[in-house]
Amino acid sequence: MKTDYDVVVIGAGPAGSLAAKTAAENGLDVLLIEKRQEIGVPVRCAEGVSKEAIQQFVEIDRRWIAAEVVGAKVYAPDGTEIVMGEEMAGNEVGFVLERKIFDRHLARLAAKAGANVLVKTTATGIKRVDGLVEVSMRSMGENFNAKTKIVIGCDGVESRVGKWAGIDTTLKLGEIESCVQYLVTGIDFDPEYTYFWLGKSIAPGGYIWLFPKGNSAANVGIGVLPSMADRSPKEYLDRFMEEVFPEGEVVEVVVGGVPVKGPIETAVADNVMLAGDAARHSDPITGGGIANAMKAGYFAGTVAKEAVEKGDFSAIMLRKYDELWKNDFGKSLHRNKILQQKFIKMDDETLNKLARSIAGYNLGEMSVKKLVLELVKKNPRLLWDIKSLFI
Amino acid sequence: MRRISINRYRCAYCGACVAVCKFDANELVETFLTIHEDKCTLCMACVKTCPMQALEVEE
Ligand SMILES: Cc1cc2nc3c(=O)[nH]c(=O)nc-3n(C[C@H](O)[C@H](O)[C@H](O)COP(=O)(O)OP(=O)(O)OC[C@H]3O[C@@H](n4cnc5c(N)ncnc54)[C@H](O)[C@@H]3O)c2cc1C
Ligand code: SF4
Ligand code: SF4
Numbered sequence: 001m002k003t004d005y006d007v008v009v010i011g012a013g014p015a016g017s018l019a020a021k022t023a024a025e026n027g028l029d030v031l032l033i034e035k036r037q038e039i040g041v042p043v044r045c046a047e048g049v050s051k052e053a054i055q056q057f058v059e060i061d062r063r064w065i066a067a068e069v070v071g072a073k074v075y076a077p078d079g080t081e082i083v084m085g086e087e088m089a090g091n092e093v094g095f096v097l098e099r100k101i102f103d104r105h106l107a108r109l110a111a112k113a114g115a116n117v118l119v120k121t122t123a124t125g126i127k128r129v130d131g132l133v134e135v136s137m138r139s140m141g142e143n144f145n146a147k148t149k150i151v152i153g154c155d156g157v158e159s160r161v162g163k164w165a166g167i168d169t170t171l172k173l174g175e176i177e178s179c180v181q182y183l184v185t186g187i188d189f190d191p192e193y194t195y196f197w198l199g200k201s202i203a204p205g206g207y208i209w210l211f212p213k214g215n216s217a218a219n220v221g222i223g224v225l226p227s228m229a230d231r232s233p234k235e236y237l238d239r240f241m242e243e244v245f246p247e248g249e250v251v252e253v254v255v256g257g258v259p260v261k262g263p264i265e266t267a268v269a270d271n272v273m274l275a276g277d278a279a280r281h282s283d284p285i286t287g288g289g290i291a292n293a294m295k296a297g298y299f300a301g302t303v304a305k306e307a308v309e310k311g312d313f314s315a316i317m318l319r320k321y322d323e324l325w326k327n328d329f330g331k332s333l334h335r336n337k338i339l340q341q342k343f344i345k346m347d348d349e350t351l352n353k354l355a356r357s358i359a360g361y362n363l364g365e366m367s368v369k370k371l372v373l374e375l376v377k378k379n380p381r382l383l384w385d386i387k388s389l390f391i
Numbered sequence: 392m393r394r395i396s397i398n399r400y401r402c403a404y405c406g407a408c409v410a411v412c413k414f415d416a417n418e419l420v421e422t423f424l425t426i427h428e429d430k431c432t433l434c435m436a437c438v439k440t441c442p443m444q445a446l447e448v449e450e
Pocket of ligand 3: 395396411412413414415416417426430431432433434435436437438
């Protein structure tokens with residue numbers, strides 16, 4: 001087995017596959033390893049993503065699109081409805097993916113670009129030796145090491161690469177959404193929309209979502225902050241299901257944690273870059289992480305190429321990667337962290353009031369920015385302190 | 392001795408507990424969670440985070 005690489009990418013989620021694909025396309029010698037035996041399984045995702053984010057990096061393939069949506073319906077604790085998005089079908093802005101297929105597709109693109117891929121292969125440690133890195137791995141039960149110039153840690157929410165490299169990405173109890181989701185069939189909803197239910201009594205520190213998956217099935221899930229919830233997310237979700245969708249049958253359970261930490265100070269160390277959930281790149285308000293993971297993987301792949309060309313794998317050189325993600329989605333991570341802090345503190349009555357202030361007409365665009373700007377316009381005094389975030 | 396016990400019938404191998412462990416004391420490989428008792432400080436972060444309530448302190 002080959003044991004010398006320019007880049008070893010740890011984890012074959014969207015971040016890892018994009019990093020490996022990009023680095024390999026740039027002529028680097030790349031190894032992509034994944035600890036699971038099946039890439040993409042089990043799924044830990046509600047699978048919603050903007051069309052634009054995906055189109056930027058891959059050609060759309062219907063095999064991994066479960067549904068398309070035109071907008072979102074958001075519900076305050078008292079049931080007040082806010083509608084965002086296009087008025088009509090034919091203007092779909094969002095995809096609900098089939099990630100089991102999508103993640104594999106991305107890994108195949110990495111392989112096609114020239115990366116070596118190993119599944120059922122876990123990274124167990126990294127060690128710096130003479131300016132390079134030795135990655136220890138366990139592949140189908142056999143231990144082996146590979147030498148590499150650069151490690152890209154794309155090992156998701158449970159990332160240990162950061163810890164090994166001295167980048168502390170441990171999440172505090174107010175920095176992770178503890179999530180449970182059911183794939184539910186036989187329920188009644190408008191399949192053109194995603195749904196969100198807000199409120200401290202419904203989902204403390206988070207929200208309940210419904211993302212359509214075609215054929216009257218949907219991902220119905222919940223995220224709560226362990227620092228605020230006094231029951232498990234499963235208990236909150238079960239209560240909601242009983243009240244709202246008692247007729248639904250659950251055909252799949254998804255469990256997971258989403259980082260909602262906001263931007264970390266640095267995602268690099270000597271020879272190491274972190275991308276995607278490993279770098280806590282998911283959004284503190286929406287919990288969405290697919291789009292940022294893909295972007296971060298792409299950025300890390302391009303910086304790896306430059307570093308290899310220059311023969312410089314120091315943290316100072318790799319800071320270029322920090323600059324790229326911070327100047328891109330880093331700004332909205334920062335803004336949305338502040339928004340999250342503000343909104344999770346609101347009691348249900350305040351949320352009701354805010355929702356009522358803009359209920360009744362369609363906001364047009366489906367985005368956090370649009371929603372918050374409308375709220376600020378109608379409630380300048382209540383929200384005076386977040387107005388400046390958008391200037 | 393007190394330690395964290397794992398209810399493997401509940402655990403959905405999601406890795407959230409690993410994300411909140413400051414002490415690199417747990418590890419998830421596929422469906423199998425391991426807690427390294429030599430490193431575990433019983434800080435309870437994982438117990439509070441687990442979406443499935445699969446972890447608890449065992450006396
Ligand atoms: C319930 C839930 C709902 C969500 N809903 C959405 C949504 O609707 N939209 C959205 O955009 N995002 C959503 N997210 C977030 C999204 O799933 C993640 O942000 C995204 O998967 C991050 O991609 P990634 O490549 O960084 O990590 P992952 O997709 O988690 O991939 C990491 C990979 O690394 C592997 N790995 C870990 N450690 C090692 C190791 N030591 N050696 C080898 N391999 C390793 C893992 O097995 C895994 O395959 C949701 C998350 C959850 C939990
Ligand atoms: S957080 Fe709970 S369900 Fe998830 S891996 Fe840990 S013990 Fe299992
Ligand atoms: S109790 Fe604390 S130290 Fe022990 S495994 Fe859980 S999070 Fe880690």
